Amino acid sequence: MKARRVAFMLLVLALSALTLFVIVLLDEAAQAAEIASAADARPDTLAAYSEIVSVAPGGDAVVTVTAVVGRVSSMTLLLPWGYGGGRGHRIVNGPVGFAPGADGEIAPLVAVLGVPHWNLRLLPGAAPGDTVVIEATVPGWHDEDAARRQFGAQAYASTWVNTSRFVLRDFRLGLELPAGQAVDAVDATTPSFNANRTPQPPYVIGRRGDRGTFTVGVASLPPAGRVAFALDSRPARRGPLPLALGAVVCVLYLVIFRDVLKPAARA
């Protein structure tokens, strides 16, 4: 009887140890599976991405996209193209080619959920760090009549939405104004600028020759992320009216108020 009881207790202990062993094994397997799936879920990235809209007098624009290849899980590069049709789509540089569209023909643009995208395919041998430059022309991108503001200013605005599968590191959206134009005022940007939160604005105002430039950027733009700007430009060269007015007012003041120098003059 006593031996049977001991045997039963030993059996219970052995079963408990076995159960624990199985639980630990299963847990480790689950963790390993979780890590593996997390690794697989890492998003595709482009190490840098910039889109520069270079506006010519009359409103036509050349859009240049520069992308640096990062971590990609497929050879297909569908990059956002937010300008409708456009023309002259071409690859300037980089290990990419246009991919076939739905009809099997090579097509520079393809619609994804109704939104046009650059239809690119990485060529064999493409590696992280390679730079891709693509370009197209957008006729009538800027309507000068509709964009006219007070004092001869022109309003420019652009919104860029990341409809690709990539996380875009070091993203830049830029504008090159027509020759002779300069940035007059920055009306709004996304991301917005708040001096209390960030000491520096997310945009840079510059010049390239006689063209004003504007670039807004973010360190990382996830899929569905948005960058935008609205600004005014005006001719960099000033008109002669203030000079003439200033000279006339000065002369008038010096003549009319010459009695200010007399000792008895009151303020």
Added chain:
Amino acid sequence: MTPPVDAAVDRAALGRIDEILDLSRSKLSEVPDKLPTTSERWMRYLGFPAGVAAFLVLYYLPTPSGLTTGGQVVIACFAAALVWWITEPIPTYLTSLVLMAMLVFCNGWPEDEVLGVLGFSVIWLNILAFILSSMLVKTNLAKRIALSLIVRFGRTSRWILLAFFVLNLVLAAFIPATAARAAILLPIILVVASIYGASNRNPNNFGRNLFLQNLQGINFCSSAYMTGSNANLIAVAFILSMGGSRVYYTDWLFAAMPVVLAAMLISWWLGPRLVFRIPREQQSPVVEGGIERMQQKLHEMGPVTQGEKKAAAVFGLVIVLWITDKLHMEVLGFEISAVMAAFIGAVIALAPRVGLLKWNEADIPWHLMLFSCGAYAGGLALNDTGAARWLVGSIFAALDIRPGVDFWPVYCIVIAVNMFSHIFFTSKTMRTLIFIPFVIAVAQNLGFDPLWLALPAALTIDWVIALPINAKPNVILFATGQYSVLDNLKYGLLMTCVGTLLLIAAGFTWFRVLGVTPGW
């Protein structure tokens, strides 16, 4: 029966005191004519074309990289206005109106924004401060407080000036809003100035010292305490978030207080001896019989009247609301800002039957409000267009400070640039938001502990003493018409130099002991 001769003389003297203390004779809302000196006349004559020339040069320069054309226009407009405010070819309020018009017509800042400045809380605070001040003057409470102060400390001009410095230091510990402190002190300063013979019709050197030392006291006493102004707290937040160093109340107090005390004493000593020499006849009250007569007058005022009690209650309520601002949320469930606290006081003061003041008795200098509007519009336009940020960035870029440079030259440059930059700014907060991150970035680039440069730079924030446009209390005191923009600039620049030297000296010595700058 004819009264004794002595009694007649007494009555005449007391009548003269009444005349002196009657502030209704020189209203702040009236702009008195002043007789300019020869140099002032030339400055006025040449100041106008100089302002136009400054505008045209800056307007027609090629727009530098990093600056918008709108920002360039604002810099040009502000430069012209700055020249005109200093040289006064046209009245200061008119310069402000011209500046606002120029901002709109040159497309520097939108019309709605320019016109909207008149509704800013700072303008409201000014208006309400003058209503409360008028209440204290009308009920004679200001006269009673001033006479008590004079009787106690006013035997000589030096002691009364020192008393005001001490008063400012005490008030700054409790009331963070500088405009509120100016509002409290204004009626008392006006009465004291009158007793020493200074008025807006007849300004004298005692008055210049009194008003400008109070302007300095109100401003740089704020830098003695971390809670002395909102800008100080913003600077501390930047030092923590960007520099990684936490600055405690006592860290700030121990570092700043000796500098402020030294600055106060130097200003108190220098002002009446070097900047505006006080002649012997202005060194004591102009009233015949001196302090004894004042004492007699105070005695004659009798016990505190019902009106004075009411005024004290209304003003006391406002002061309590100002002092307890941090407790409002906890106790009341909502916050009462400095402006709304003054609003409550003004509403009670103007209420029929209950209140103490009729609208016609409120002495509000509207020309000052227009002057303030122009100054704020210019300052805000500089900020909104990014021009102020670009200017500061350009200064640091031009200095070309590179890694490997010794700490101390950088320290001296940072202190001097921060200190003198206030001349071109109309808001401490704006200056803090722009300068402190730059200073921290410079320190990080050069491999210094950000605290070494950022905290001493933060101690310069409240030194806004060179021009009436630099801060709210400056505008309020300028409304009294007892000193010119040039007077303010002269004394302010001298004390800015003194402050720079003091902070540099403290950096080499006291701050090292505290660990604020690198040790020996």
